Amino acid sequence: MTKTIRIGTRDSELALWQANTVQKRLEDLGFTTHLVPVKSTGDIILDKPLYELGITGIFTKTLDVAMLNGDIDIAVHSMKDVPTALPTGIVEAAILKRANVKDILVHKGLSFLNTKGTIATGSLRRKAQWLYKYPTHTVVDLRGNVNTRMQKLTDSDWNGAIFAAAGLERINLKPEHFIDLDWMIPAPAQGAMLVVAKEKDTYCLEALSNLNDKTSEICVHIEREFLRELEGGCTAPIGALAQIKENTVFFTGALFSLDGKDKIEVIKEVNIEQAKNLGEICAQEVLNNGGRELMKVIKAEIK
Structure with missing residues (x-):
């Protein structure tokens, strides 16, 4: 047929x-x-x-x-x-096959980083991580497709906006003025x-x-298992990244408070043969280290 x-x-x-x-x-x-x-x-x-x-x-x-x-x-x-x-x-x-997993900052100059500034993003995950690193900054909401968001940044007085690198690279919109946010944990399955x-x-x-692509499949399934175990249907600032190098799975996952003041992180290295349920195991570690209480706070604040 x-x-x-x-x-x-x-x-x-x-x-x-x-x-x-x-x-x-x-x-x-x-x-x-x-x-x-x-x-x-x-x-x-x-x-x-x-x-x-x-x-x-x-x-x-x-x-x-x-x-x-x-x-x-x-x-x-x-x-x-x-x-x-x-x-x-x-x-x-x-x-x-997965593309670039990183978040990037598209900016109008970086002098604001150590003072006060305004950054735009529609993502709770990006907002929380930015405020965790830069607590004196203001984060404003940014919605729309990639082209719309880029235009809004151009037309605004914001210092910068956060994008997924893969999206900008795919449609050749990655501008001259950007930096990789290597410290920011991406969204589960980003790229x-x-x-x-x-x-x-x-x-x-x-x-x-x-x-x-089998390697990509294994990694994103670990990340999404971590997300599913933590979230329970609630939108929350959650980052997760699994990578495979020479039969070893390297995993980093974190849950943040909405204001970025609290961070509960888990980092693991396991042989690929032992990676079954890795996302769930890591999520349980986060939940047992204060994540349950933090998720209750997040759910109450989002309602």
């Missing part, structure tokens, strides 16, 4: 770049495809911080519905936007692209299996 694989995607430039990448990979393998762009709720409502919208998977839900309704066959996502629990009937089909399909769609699942 052959069929045209309908690829669902958000309609931002970055999302379309990701979908086009998957489309080219599939077509190079001999499959026939068709792109189906849709606009998500997260792209439409830009006047509220993401955590205030109270919707899990705000960037993915529209595509989930389209898939379950039979309007698309597969969907391409930035994996860090995908909830740790997928809807019933939808499964992970491929995780592509990874996920393709999902219907659980019973054997044709698409088999096609997409050719695109899966």
Whole structure:
């Protein structure tokens, strides 16, 4: 059996770049495809911080519905936007080789770093980590797709804004004035692209299996397991990064208070053969070291 694989995607430039990448990979393998762009709720409502919208998977839900309704066959996502629990009937089909995992600061000069400054980000994780390192600074909310956020920075009096390096690199928007935030723990699965399909769609699942990168899959699953165990459905400032070097998994994960004053971190090195449940084990360590109490505070403050 052959069929045209309908690829669902958000309609931002970055999302379309990701979908086009998957489309080219599939077509190079001999499959026939068709792109189906849709606009998500997260792209439409830009006047509220993401955590205030109270919707899990705000960037993915529209595509989930389209898939379950039979309007698309597969969907391409930035994996860090995908909830740790997928809807019933939808499964992970491929995780592509991971790109740059770092956060970067796009700035207008760095003299403000040791005094007072204003930084923009729509991420609680980035805000908390920035305030942990720079408690005298102000952090303001920044929403919109990558292009919109970059323009807002240009038009503002902010000193800088924080972006995922991978997103800017993919669409050639990385400017001259930026620094890598090597000290900032990225979002779980940052830099990874996920393709999902219907659980019973054997044709698409088999096609997409050719695109899966095993090393990336292992790392992001550890990070997302850490996130799932900590979060329990609540948006919280959580960073996690797993990397594999010579059969050793290096993991760093942390939970921060919303104001950035508190940080509970865990760092582990294990042989890849012992990496099963590593994310869960690390999350439990954080919870047992004050994380449970901190999560209660975070949930109360976000409501």
